[in-house]
Amino acid sequence: MSNLMSGARMLAECLAREGVDCMFGYPGGVTLPFYDVLYDHQIRHVLVRHEENAAFAAEGYARATGKVGVCCATSGPGATNLTTGLVDAMMDSIPIVAITGQVTSKLIGSDAFQEADTFGITRPCTKHNYLVKKLDELAQIIHEAFYIAATGRPGPVLVDITKDVLQAQGHYQPVTSIHLPGYKVFTEGHTGQIRRAAQLIQESERPLVYAGGGIVAANASAELREFVQVTDAPAVNTLMGLGALPSSHPNFVSMPGMHGGYAANMAMTNADLLIALGVRFDDRVTGRLAAFAPHAKVIHVDIDPAEVGKIRTPEVPIVGDVKRVLVKLTKLLVESPAQPDATRSAARRAWWHQIRAWKDEHPYDTPTSDTEIKPQHLMAEIDRLSGGDAIITSDVGQHQMWAAQLCRFNQPRLWINSGGLGSMGFGLPSAIGAQFAHPEKLVFCICGDGGFQMSIPELSTVASNGLPIKIIVMNNGHLGMVRQWQTLFYNDRLSSVQLDAFPDAEKLAAAYGFKGRTVEKPWELAAALEEAVKEPGPYLLNVKVTPFECVYPMVPAGGALNEMVLGPPQPVAVPGK
Amino acid sequence: MLQIISLVLENKPGALMRVTGLLAQRGYNIESLTVARTLDPDLSRMTIVVDVDSLQRAQVIKQMNKLINVLQANDLTEGPAVVRELVLLRIRTPQESRTAVLKEAEIFGGRVVDSGVEGFAIEVTGDPEKLGEFVDVMSAYGEVEVARSGALAIALDAKKLRLQPPVSTVGQGHPTPLQK
Numbered sequence A: 001m002s003n004l005m006s007g008a009r010m011l012a013e014c015l016a017r018e019g020v021d022c023m024f025g026y027p028g029g030v031t032l033p034f035y036d037v038l039y040d041h042q043i044r045h046v047l048v049r050h051e052e053n054a055a056f057a058a059e060g061y062a063r064a065t066g067k068v069g070v071c072c073a074t075s076g077p078g079a080t081n082l083t084t085g086l087v088d089a090m091m092d093s094i095p096i097v098a099i100t101g102q103v104t105s106k107l108i109g110s111d112a113f114q115e116a117d118t119f120g121i122t123r124p125c126t127k128h129n130y131l132v133k134k135l136d137e138l139a140q141i142i143h144e145a146f147y148i149a150a151t152g153r154p155g156p157v158l159v160d161i162t163k164d165v166l167q168a169q170g171h172y173q174p175v176t177s178i179h180l181p182g183y184k185v186f187t188e189g190h191t192g193q194i195r196r197a198a199q200l201i202q203e204s205e206r207p208l209v210y211a212g213g214g215i216v217a218a219n220a221s222a223e224l225r226e227f228v229q230v231t232d233a234p235a236v237n238t239l240m241g242l243g244a245l246p247s248s249h250p251n252f253v254s255m256p257g258m259h260g261g262y263a264a265n266m267a268m269t270n271a272d273l274l275i276a277l278g279v280r281f282d283d284r285v286t287g288r289l290a291a292f293a294p295h296a297k298v299i300h301v302d303i304d305p306a307e308v309g310k311i312r313t314p315e316v317p318i319v320g321d322v323k324r325v326l327v328k329l330t331k332l333l334v335e336s337p338a339q340p341d342a343t344r345s346a347a348r349r350a351w352w353h354q355i356r357a358w359k360d361e362h363p364y365d366t367p368t369s370d371t372e373i374k375p376q377h378l379m380a381e382i383d384r385l386s387g388g389d390a391i392i393t394s395d396v397g398q399h400q401m402w403a404a405q406l407c408r409f410n411q412p413r414l415w416i417n418s419g420g421l422g423s424m425g426f427g428l429p430s431a432i433g434a435q436f437a438h439p440e441k442l443v444f445c446i447c448g449d450g451g452f453q454m455s456i457p458e459l460s461t462v463a464s465n466g467l468p469i470k471i472i473v474m475n476n477g478h479l480g481m482v483r484q485w486q487t488l489f490y491n492d493r494l495s496s497v498q499l500d501a502f503p504d505a506e507k508l509a510a511a512y513g514f515k516g517r518t519v520e521k522p523w524e525l526a527a528a529l530e531e532a533v534k535e536p537g538p539y540l541l542n543v544k545v546t547p548f549e550c551v552y553p554m555v556p557a558g559g560a561l562n563e564m565v566l567g568p569p570q571p572v573a574v575p576g577k
Numbered sequence B: 001m002l003q004i005i006s007l008v009l010e011n012k013p014g015a016l017m018r019v020t021g022l023l024a025q026r027g028y029n030i031e032s033l034t035v036a037r038t039l040d041p042d043l044s045r046m047t048i049v050v051d052v053d054s055l056q057r058a059q060v061i062k063q064m065n066k067l068i069n070v071l072q073a074n075d076l077t078e079g080p081a082v083v084r085e086l087v088l089l090r091i092r093t094p095q096e097s098r099t100a101v102l103k104e105a106e107i108f109g110g111r112v113v114d115s116g117v118e119g120f121a122i123e124v125t126g127d128p129e130k131l132g133e134f135v136d137v138m139s140a141y142g143e144v145e146v147a148r149s150g151a152l153a154i155a156l157d158a159k160k161l162r163l164q165p166p167v168s169t170v171g172q173g174h175p176t177p178l179q180k
Helices: A007-017 A029-038 A051-065 A077-091 A118-125 A135-150 A163-167 A191-203 A213-217 A221-231 A262-270 A322-335 A342-361 A375-386 A398-406 A427-437 A449-454 A456-464 A480-489 A505-512 A522-534 B015-025 B054-066 B095-107 B128-139
Strands: A004-006 A022-025 A044-047 A069-073 A096-102 A128-132 A156-162 A169-171 A207-211 A235-237 A273-277 A297-302 A316-319 A391-394 A443-448 A470-475 A515-519 A539-544 B002-010 B030-037 B043-051 B070-075 B081-092 B111-115 B119-126 B143-148 B152-155
Touching: A004 A007, A007 A029, A007 A135, A007 A163, A022 A051, A022 A427, A029 A069, A029 A096, A029 A163, A044 A427, A044 A456, A051 A069, A051 A077, A051 A096, A051 A427, A051 A456, A069 A077, A077 A096, A077 A118, A077 A156, A096 A118, A096 A135, A096 A163, A118 A128, A118 A156, A118 B015, A128 A135, A135 A156, A156 A163, A191 A273, A191 A297, A191 A316, A191 A322, A207 A221, A207 A262, A213 A221, A221 A322, A235 A262, A262 A342, A297 A322, A375 A398, A375 A443, A375 A470, A375 A522, A391 A398, A391 A427, A398 A443, A398 A470, A398 A480, A427 A443, A427 A449, A427 A456, A443 A449, A449 A456, A449 A470, A456 A505, A470 A522, A505 A515, A505 A539, A515 A522, A522 A539, B002 B015, B002 B054, B002 B081, B002 B152, B015 B030, B015 B043, B015 B054, B015 B070, B054 B070, B081 B128, B095 B111, B095 B119, B095 B128, B119 B128, B128 B143
Parallel strands: A022 A044, A022 A069, A069 A096, A096 A156, A128 A156, A207 A235, A207 A273, A273 A297, A297 A316, A391 A443, A443 A470, A470 A539, A515 A539
Antiparallel strands: A004 A169, B002 B043, B002 B070, B030 B043, B081 B119, B081 B143, B081 B152, B111 B119
């Protein structure tokens, strides 16, 4: 077999070699040579209806599998449309590779048709990016892109390829090694620091595991369970880490943060040791930093050295792969257990007693009504059908917080949401990516009526691929989270948050050729959801919920974690410093 | 406070943009920046003087070290380092001041690189503060035009450049290091 081939074919060969079985994209003028190769190639290309959704779908695929997600767009508007997805992947450390076409090398800089400075525009949106102007660099760069995306702290990598490179003929030599002299991946963790961490854990009276998306990214759930069992420390999972420890695990407290559980936030505030694993002390988790975990020493394990000490200076910094660090740490704790100490044992028992008391005192609020569907009621019903085993993708806003609070996840990679960037319009395209990754799995896509309308075009992708996604719109007729803030902090002056003229769900779904329905009575809800799940194809369920419900608990902006507002009757002014 | 950062980076298109982008994104103003090839033509050394919030200095260095094209970034602000700058100054001066100008240039270790009826072009190297004084002094003798190189710095305690080894791509999607 001759190895003389076009750049476009070489690109496809490299993708196949990286194990890419499915990618999401939208063709255009300069990517024509590549799409011609894809015409009869083994890689399945999923045509989305907007490039932003190609990036979100690639993220959904990556988040559901841990593999690198791939998306593709043409030059100019195609590439600029990808950027929100790239930044989203950057913020949540999701491995994706984006391929974009660029105008012919000779035309770069000439304001050619559909030319944009993709390399310049996406520099701050990616972990790394490339502009390929020579065919002999192409294969090397594609493999580098996958390596960078998947290793260390994962993230998005973009490869911008000029049309002449895609068209040029060259001899393809499979790449066997890549050399990135400046790319440092820290994996092992400092042995001395790990020993110090073990010592602090054994000495602590009120330890708390604060585990996040890093556990999911490192596939370290089993190691986390083992560690938690050995230390018997209570654990909180961040929004990005839900499922890292199963929701049903006896040591799991709840999610911490702005809309986190009372017990989790109180535990954060009162712990004497925070074991921070693959987290970044996000402002939505810490609340007012000066009042965050004021009594705690901190052990911070992260693969990214720039995260350690960025927000909170830890007593024990450990830069390394959290999976390997947890293995070593657990081994150390098992092999050299602490001397029995009656005072400490009593303190640990009291700590657990206190945490259980907090959990009992203020569990998440799940109001129900005889006349209206409460949003929390909707989440509880979805959770009943999921049983902690379905993939649930979410959009951004109130429904995201209620779903995070009330849906259980027995495993990591079941809860898929846009955490750091908070990109509306993420829910449906990420569900498409997740369903392609797991065709056999039940996938719920929970959207608000705002975010859903940002991704309506993708109903066409859902229909044309027959994806059995259960799209549940929590419809409160408003941009709920913004409305909540206007109510609480802007004297209820509701400015540009009303969403009227929502389309008829049944007709909308029917227009795409699948089933849909609207429910608004609480007694209809359970049966409607069951019908959606039973339907072999896609289903659009529009659930009209109480319009003016607020998400609680809520730590107001600038507030400390223990200054949560637990419900409507409480004063809502921002506490003074 | 001004921070002096020394970087060794790959001599590739866009590498400079990645470094300056990190600073621009945080709203830090670059006072000076010099960059040129090292002995190894594939690498460049860059010296940046930048006004960074003192609490963010370590973070900026860490972020620079994360860049794929950056092999090493060091903060030389407080460590033992030599910092030098070059000034090229053209002065228009009346006949009666010429001798005085030459004398002052000599005091600052300057070298006349061009002489004309209207004045001189003078080259001086030194630490940036001293060069500032030189420019001030010269301004007293006539109309000056100045080109400064920006600071160049090198650490006195040599930090070994640790390069990462090549990795194999045979593992399909999950490359593994070739050797330990």
